Amino acid sequence: MVNLVTSEDRPELVRELSDALLEAFPAITTVINNINDRPTPTAVGRYEHILHGPGYITDHIGPYEFEIGANAFFQTNTRQAERLYDVARRYAEIQAGDTLYDLYCGVGTLTLFLSDKASNVLGIELSEVAIGNARQNAKKNGVKNVDFLQGDIQEVFKEEVVSRHGMPDCLITDPPRAGMHPDVVDQLNKLKVPKMVYVSCNSATMARDLKKLNEVYCIEEIQPVDMFPQTYHIETVARLRLK
Numbered sequence: 001m002v003n004l005v006t007s008e009d010r011p012e013l014v015r016e017l018s019d020a021l022l023e024a025f026p027a028i029t030t031v032i033n034n035i036n037d038r039p040t041p042t043a044v045g046r047y048e049h050i051l052h053g054p055g056y057i058t059d060h061i062g063p064y065e066f067e068i069g070a071n072a073f074f075q076t077n078t079r080q081a082e083r084l085y086d087v088a089r090r091y092a093e094i095q096a097g098d099t100l101y102d103l104y105c106g107v108g109t110l111t112l113f114l115s116d117k118a119s120n121v122l123g124i125e126l127s128e129v130a131i132g133n134a135r136q137n138a139k140k141n142g143v144k145n146v147d148f149l150q151g152d153i154q155e156v157f158k159e160e161v162v163s164r165h166g167m168p169d170c171l172i173t174d175p176p177r178a179g180m181h182p183d184v185v186d187q188l189n190k191l192k193v194p195k196m197v198y199v200s201c202n203s204a205t206m207a208r209d210l211k212k213l214n215e216v217y218c219i220e221e222i223q224p225v226d227m228f229p230q231t232y233h234i235e236t237v238a239r240l241r242l243k
């Protein structure tokens with residue numbers, strides 16, 4: 001996948017560049033143009049044009065195949081991602097009939113990975129592209145016991161959602177580097193989920209959130225996973241249980 005991020009929407013220029021890239025690198029399967037006309041250094045545009053191919057790539061984690069758009073999150077180290085998800089699965093201790101929530105679910109990776117034993121799984125995610133990919137990924141992998149909600153966790157993860165989808169027996173949270181918004185942490189403390197698994201790529205914000213969650217939950221175990229070899233970055237998984 002090649003994602004051309006431009007500050008202007010100039011189809012005649014990007015088309016020429018896209019054609020040249022496709023000729024020089026025949027292995028490219030899809031080319032996208034994200035138009036970011038805001039003064040921010042981000043690769044996620046306000047909108048995108050698909051210049052070539054389906055607009056997504058596919059990758060595998062465990063037995064599952066995932067479609068991934070340019071604006072959707074996917075773990076960069078696919079081989080280690082399976083190990084990370086194995087730790088999350090071990091910590092979640094899902095029993096037959098369990099209801100599971102997957103907050104910040106991306107393209108539904110953990111949602112599908114943990115769906116086999118659970119009775120139903122709800123994934124919540126901000127990115128429209130990622131949630132579109134997640135729904136498609138569930139269909140593609142024949143997983144029928146999952147549901148996805150698009151929106152900001154802070155807005156969406158409210159009592160109405162719990163009354164509609166059922167009280168979770170276990171909840172996975174895998175927020176971005178900034179960690180969880182304080183309101184989301186408060187909501188988790190209020191909800192009193194029996195088991196929780198917190199996956200994080202930023203130990204500092206995770207420590208901040210765990211300190212608050214520790215008012216209501218015991219932190220039973222923490223396992224680092226080396227997702228970023230040769231760097232000081234580390235992914236961390238924590239197992240929490242209601243006190």
Ligand SMILES: C[S@@+](CC[C@H](N)C(=O)[O-])C[C@H]1O[C@@H](n2cnc3c(N)ncnc32)[C@H](O)[C@@H]1O
Nearest residue numbers: 073104105106109125126127152153174175176
């Ligand atoms: C670290 S990724 C985890 C994705 C997924 N669990 C995985 O392993 O592939 C964090 C995800 O949170 C989403 N996100 C960021 N802020 C959010 C918010 N306020 N509400 C909902 N989702 C959010 C991002 O789009 C991203 O997909």
